[in-house]
Amino acid sequence: xxxxxxxxxxxxxxxxxxxxxxxxxxxxxxxxxxxxxxxxxxxxxxxxxxxxxxxxxxxxxxxxxxxxxxxxxxxxxxxxxxxxxxxxxxxxxxxxxxxxxxxxxxxxx
Numbered sequence: 001x002x003x004x005x006x007x008x009x010x011x012x013x014x015x016x017x018x019x020x021x022x023x024x025x026x027x028x029x030x031x032x033x034x035x036x037x038x039x040x041x042x043x044x045x046x047x048x049x050x051x052x053x054x055x056x057x058x059x060x061x062x063x064x065x066x067x068x069x070x071x072x073x074x075x076x077x078x079x080x081x082x083x084x085x086x087x088x089x090x091x092x093x094x095x096x097x098x099x100x101x102x103x104x105x106x107x108x109x
Contacts, residue, residue: 027057028081034097036090037107048076049093051083054102064100071096 035053040046056064058078065083069076072092076085085093094104 027055029055031055032103033105034102035105035107036093036097038088038090046086047088049085049088049090051085051093051097052081054081054083067100068093068096 031053033053034051036049036051039048039050051068054061054064061078061081061083065076065078065085068083068085072085072087072089074086074089076083078084090106094106097104
């Protein structure tokens with residue numbers, strides 16, 4: 001089969017743009033305990049509070065992160081299935097998470 005015959009069989013469509021596979025978001029189930037820890041490793045000595053074990057999907061995680069950032073008055077972000085809040089506001093974060101219905105456990109020092 002010549003290359004012209006192969007090309008004549010190809011069909012291109014521009015009505016859908018790039019074709020992406022629909023991926024179902026995998027959420028790790030929670031054991032009911034939100035784990036709160038402080039990290040400084042790889043952050044040039046700046047402390048960050050990392051909250052994991054929430055078992056929420058990405059929309060709910062972003063909404064909770066926004067609420068925590070506003071209550072702490074600091075910045076932060078959502079990375080994979082964890083929330084990172086800048087600074088050391090563990091007490092404020094604990095009270096907000098307990099209001100949201102999570103049991104809070106501090107991990108590490």
